[in-house]
Amino acid sequence: MIQLDYHDSRPLYEQVVEQMEILVAQGALEADSQLPSVRQMAVDLSVNPNTVQKAYAELLTRGVIYSVRGRGNFVCSDGLSVRQRKLEEIRRQIQGLLEQARRLGAAPGDRNRLLQSLMEVENQ
Amino acid sequence: MIQLDYHDSRPLYEQVVEQMEILVAQGALEADSQLPSVRQMAVDLSVNPNTVQKAYAELLTRGVIYSVRGRGNFVCSDGLSVRQRKLEEIRRQIQGLLEQARRLGAAPGDRNRLLQSLMEVENQ
Amino acid sequence: MIQLDYHDSRPLYEQVVEQMEILVAQGALEADSQLPSVRQMAVDLSVNPNTVQKAYAELLTRGVIYSVRGRGNFVCSDGLSVRQRKLEEIRRQIQGLLEQARRLGAAPGDRNRLLQSLMEVENQ
Amino acid sequence: MIQLDYHDSRPLYEQVVEQMEILVAQGALEADSQLPSVRQMAVDLSVNPNTVQKAYAELLTRGVIYSVRGRGNFVCSDGLSVRQRKLEEIRRQIQGLLEQARRLGAAPGDRNRLLQSLMEVENQ
DNA sequence: GTGGTCTAGACCACG
């Protein structure tokens, strides 16, 4: 369900958070469905429980999951809002990159061409 | 000339590297022009000389500057190549973000609309 | 495992890098095997941790090892590629020396005899 | 007569020494012919007189030139010995590189093939 | 004066 890449420079807990969010956004995890316990997932991923705990805590503050004392963790939102939030975030990141291109001296026309060429890749 | 942001999570030396690369890419620093000495820039940025040293070493391995013992550090490449390398990198990052959007279930049409809307922002 | 020579003019961190590369190239260190921690190796070599850190950072950029925060450093490549890269480098250096010999006025026949005599040393 | 490469990482005085030695070894500078004064060569090379002074001092200890107080510096040996000394040094360096190849696990056969391929390049 | 290496010791994020 979740694949960790030890060659990745990002921390393990961050990889867990990202992949969990994607699973929710894709609808692979339905609203109010129960997640594996911290200990179980730690066993599944061959990882320190602290790492999973940190990932769940992050998902909690992001509003992706909710926690019921003594019962476990559950998917919170319906996935749709998570998906839209992430797409919006991607949009902002691309805008940031275009801003970087601007600072590099790329004229608006250059940036347009960049986007255009990417659209062609999309459509092929 | 260079602005450090202590609230930025990225290390100081990396901020120096990035801003120096942009200056070279913009042509603000011409080829073979001398850079501030390690110690001088350390004073300018209110930073330890080792931090600047590390930034210069990184720029050295990236082929952006060259170093002459006892004389100083000088801009190596012509700026143009640095600029193109960085623009290519930005292109790859945007492609990665589009791939993320795909994994989130955004149909090709959605991703096209995303790029289209960004182009409109560019053109306004 | 690693021997430092304080009489050697080359910096300590470079000696570490070279000997580690040789160990990997020889296959003495297998892929994904864990290296001694920065602090441990610093103790082993009676050297400052920063020196080992610098060596590991260099091996990182050369693609010989990879680094996981909080876990340690691991052998990255398969040794074979490192070995071939280094042999190719040695080949280029010998070619450079032959070029020097040419500039010194050594005729092609002289250079051939030089290589021939070295082959005899090899074969004895 | 002498070309300095500021992109070269080696110190300037070393470049001067090496090229002077080559000139003598090639016979371009005859025995007992006078060299430019320290100050003159410093002007010619657009370099600090200390740098030339250091180069001449090194050539002095290597027995390539000799110095007459109040008159100047002169080529010492007949070039032949310098040439043979340098060729012998090149031979030693190549042997050192072959030793490196051995430590990398290259079998004697591999090293033979390396030399053989270099000989073919020489003869083509 | 310049760059480069090294030591000593601190702090942070991660597992």
Place this chain on the structure above:
DNA sequence: GTGGTCTAGACCACT
């Protein structure tokens, strides 16, 4: 415990 960044201050080779 791990790696990574940073500071403070020293020494060396070179110009």
